[in-house]
Amino acid sequence: MFDTVLIANRGEIACRVIRTVRDMGLRSVAVYSDADADAPHVALADTAVRLGPAVAAESYLNIDRVIAAALASGAGAIHPGYGFLSENATFARACEDAGIVFIGPPTDAIEGMGDKITARATVEARDVPTVPGISRPGLTDAELIAGVTGTDGGAGVEFPVLIKPSAGGGGKGMHVVASPDDLADTLVGARREAASSFGDDTLFIEHFVDTPRHIEVQVMADAHGNVVHLGERECSLQRRHQKVIEEAPSALLDEETRARIGEAACDAARSCGYRGAGTVEFIVSAKRPDLFFFMEMNTRLQVEHPVTELVTGLDLVELQIRVAQGEPLPVSQGDITLTGHAIEARVYAEDPSAGFLPTGGTVTSLRWPTAPGIRVDTGIRAGQVIGSDYDPMLAKVIASGHDRAEAIGRLDAALAGTLLSGLGSDAGEGTNIDFSRYLLADDAVRDGALDTGLLDRIVGDYSVPAMPAEALVVAALTLQDTARDSAHRSGRHGAWAAVDGWRAGADHAPFRSRVAVPGTGPSDLELSGTTDLTLSVRPVDPETTAPPAVMAQVLAVAADGEDTVRVLTVASGDGHPAASRRWTSRTVPDGAGQAVAVSGPDGTWVVRPLGLDRDAADAAGGEDDVLSPMPGTVVAVRVTDGDTVTAGQPLVVLEAMKMEHALTAAHDGIVHLSCATGDKVGAGTVLATVPAALPATVPA
Template sequence: MTMFDTVLVANRGEIAVRVIRTLRTMGVRSVAVFSDADAGARHVREADTAVRIGPPAAAESYLSIRRLLDAAARTGARAVHPGYGFLAENAEFARACEAAGLVFIGPPAEAISLMGDKIRAKETVRAAGVPVVPGSTGSGLSDAELAAAAREIGMPVLLKPSAGGGGKGMRLIRAESALAEEIATARREALASFGDDTLLVERWIESPRHIEIQVLADAHGQVVHLGERECSLQRRHQKVVEEAPSVLLDEATRAAMGEAAVRAARSCGYTGAGTVEFIVPGGDPSAYCFMEMNTRLQVEHPVTELTVSIAGRRGLDLVEWQLRTAAGERLPFAQRDIGFSGHAVEARICAEDPARGFLPSGGRVLALREPNGPGVRTDSGLGEGTEVSSRYDPMLAKVIAHGPDRPTALRLLRAALAETVTLGVPTNAGFLRRLLAHPEVVAGRLDTGLVEREAAGLTPDGVPEEVYAAAAAVRQAALAPVPDASGWSDPFSASGGWRLGGEPAPPAFPLEIAGSAPVTHRAPALFEITPDTVTVTVDGLTHSFHRAGDWLGRDGDAWRVRDHDPVAASLGGGARPGADTLAAPMPGTVTVVKAAVGDEVAAGQSLLVVEAMKMEHVISAPHAGTVTELDVAPGATVAMDQVLAVVTPAAPQEEARRD
């Protein structure tokens, strides 16, 4: 079979751009698809051609098999690359491509189906001699059966969707009393993410390491592994930093896990690039257990590409080999030809706000600076003007660094994150830079709970003084009179603090940053302004910021500074203040409403669920009382800080009667 001349990329954002880049290198024509929300997106601009496939809702665009196949037919595509997410691990999509005469650039549908069912996958690889995590058996367990299995295994347990991955719907349960609600929540998340609410329960391994093995297989029986990736730095079961190789494994364990991954791939008839994931006790790496197999390209694949070597030559393009194996080519190398060189670390840049508990964020990218250079690579779907919405996954870009050793790679990545500028959309770049400097991370003492334990200490407490100084400097500079064509400016047009018989008093500006109380601040005596930057000197130290619109940024962090209007605030502009008011913590969609006006509720009782970027956020009653306002229904789209409900507190005597 010859190489394809046209390939449709059935995805969006960073991975679509990544695949299009390799297609261009190989001389293959690329076809992008886009929803109305992505009409101006980077992947649309970079493809050779692009096809609109529907409205913003993923179910009517990126998840519509019919519309994707129609786009392929209209553009003459011979193959489809699914990227990751959406339909990448959907066996029905793979079969539909085959039926339409298209090559699905991924494994056979049977392998997707088998490994996509975590219950069947565990049974299959166990039969192939691969160790698995102890857990429930059987498919289609009811809520009561899941709860019984959890009690039999013993707390704590991990509840997981049988379909899909990426941490969606995964819940760590430590108390039996939480089982019912956690099972219900996990079913909702699994159904929303994968269209299947089947769950299983597994024993929770304390202080676990998450290590995965990259495999590559052709259609002629050749299967190799390309080493491991350490993915233990996670938050809410979502990976945030990955690296290769892992500092935990010795050569014997690495070889054993690699062989186990190859057996797992063979057991399901795998072809193409895939990943076998293991849970590894930090104190005993030899006791590794199979968790699941991802039948697609992984987000973290660049760290493998940068460290693997074939016959002594460093570097491999996994997307290229996905295409080559899908086109029927044989792998021209065997396991003995594969080696490794140096160390690589990747950080995922996500649209989330660490200062607001990592809630999903959104907005328009006003200024963008992405690092590149010796030892640094950025894979991104962003461009200036990009609108980041809550409809899709929050990952915006990946920054990867490679060096001769781990300390060098970490240092390069921290510097690259400090250079990253994404003004207009809050991201986690600054948080990741601080995480990579944490002593436990630097020492390689990792586990999947480390980020959660240390998150508070890695998030700045309050707004630095120099941020307010920079914001005041920008405002003072805007008050300066503008000279005419001859260079003369009218002194009476200046809006400074002129006063009779004295030096001008610099004006004070009322400023407000989300999450912090309003302050009044004057510009420092020394500052310098350009259209894109502001530099201020505070207490003898000079600080430089990028700026765009209301935003200031430095070292990967960003702040939106607005003028505080106390009159408008007192009149109720925006979300109404007060402990009785429940406002949307993020832009998203209301998926569940559990109360009605007039209901009496207890403190902490769940009232609504808001979903954004595949994450659920439960809105609970702030105190006991009566629901006096409820302004939304299931399916409603809400903006950040939009009022959702009001709970009027119960009178003291009523609370006493309830007690």
């Protein structure tokens, strides 16, 4: 039916779809905004078409421009990926009107399942169990409140409840409400988020299941009446209803329940005449795993589809394309088996140590893991600018193994060796990589005792991991090597090429360098010795604590491509050497200079050399200033210039990477605004100032 496929998306999913398109012998067409002109998905495709400016509404979400790009490039089909237009019935219909195959379900299925209120009624007709709630279309906030509390004469809904937008997905606009007193205010924010994200502010409310687990089932259907499920995925590790780590299969379900929930998912697909790849999401009580309730159906490929591919051995994108070409499914339910275990971590541009605020910047260095059982789906490259126009997800690191423990171990090791710098002041600070390792190390996660509230319960104990002593020794050695090489390249020789402070008539002084130590701050390093080493660390800021002095022995040094491999031991507190461990290091770009990336079993860190006279930190606004923590758009101003405000009062609401963030007053005072609704602001921009209120004068 077609030999050319346009991928109406960007980033890692565009790259992933393009690879299968090319493997099938088809021609691929990429589309891009001005912000993505040099992005990897553009270079990977056979040809590419510009859509427009960076703003998604004028590029990736502009239906007319996407259709025009398909027609101009000769594409007979469009794969929407996920997000953007993937569940947009108007777009699917526009493809049909233009004679272009939409690689997705029929328009009626998108409309029926895209509206969660309609979806509940549709699947209930097939006896698929649903969560109790209020889901009539067109209800106002007052009517929703009356229905939930029972003041309209109905039975009401037991608290806590979950507010959900009828359109869209990805956790946007979803809020848990524990008390009726909080319902009205939360509905206001949920409607605004739903309207902003999906262009539809319709909401419904359902009971929030106690200790819920989020389990979803992958289904595939063709145009010949065949519907199969490809097993389930556990997606309970999530924040703000946004999945962080997913795995297949779930550790909760037994074989009987797995078969029942799979058949229920197939019934949900049959209820709407589904075709193609889809995911039926269920809520399951951790206390009663035999009970499950339909939540929604995502009428598209899911972010987490790789874990299903790894345990089934099937390429879901290939199946999508073959179904779109009119072929029957090449597998029946009896052919599908789940082998081993797979687990995936999403890599986000966000700072877990600062409340998961989105980050951004230029990717200065990048190294993805390569090891048995590891797959990386990514769409970024070194030198690429990560802005605030799109979702903050950068990549997915996926691991598979014979069992769950092996898969988790492989994923942890893969994340430990991932190098992605430039998005924060320290390695890991600009991404959630270290936080994902923190989750994987949690006892409940290791035991499979999951629920959707687990992440929120343990996040408060997370802190940026300190750089271990061995890694600091390796960094100092690499800095010493770099300084020596630089001296030789400059033409200096002998004593003039030394980097250890040599002077006539005196012993060699130690190598010294001032660096920014991740997790600690600016420190002075002093390295003595060649094989048996002594490293002392002194903090530049006397109020901070430096890592302890270290005695180490280098056992072996080797080269491995760009990396220098060192095996060393560090003396323990009782004087006995610890076990030797392998570390790698390399110099990486850092703005106008060079930094050192160190990787080992404990993680990856980037150490940045500083001038010997550089201050510990740059000032970033006065204590009375309310600063934008990241690039974004001001979507609401909650106060008027000159208002008297109190500590903790919301002042400005900022939207960045599809998330809203309320910025509050640090103390009581009179607010002076420096922004307005609709303003686009950069990180560190002063949005408001609240001078601290002076104490009242007491008469003598």
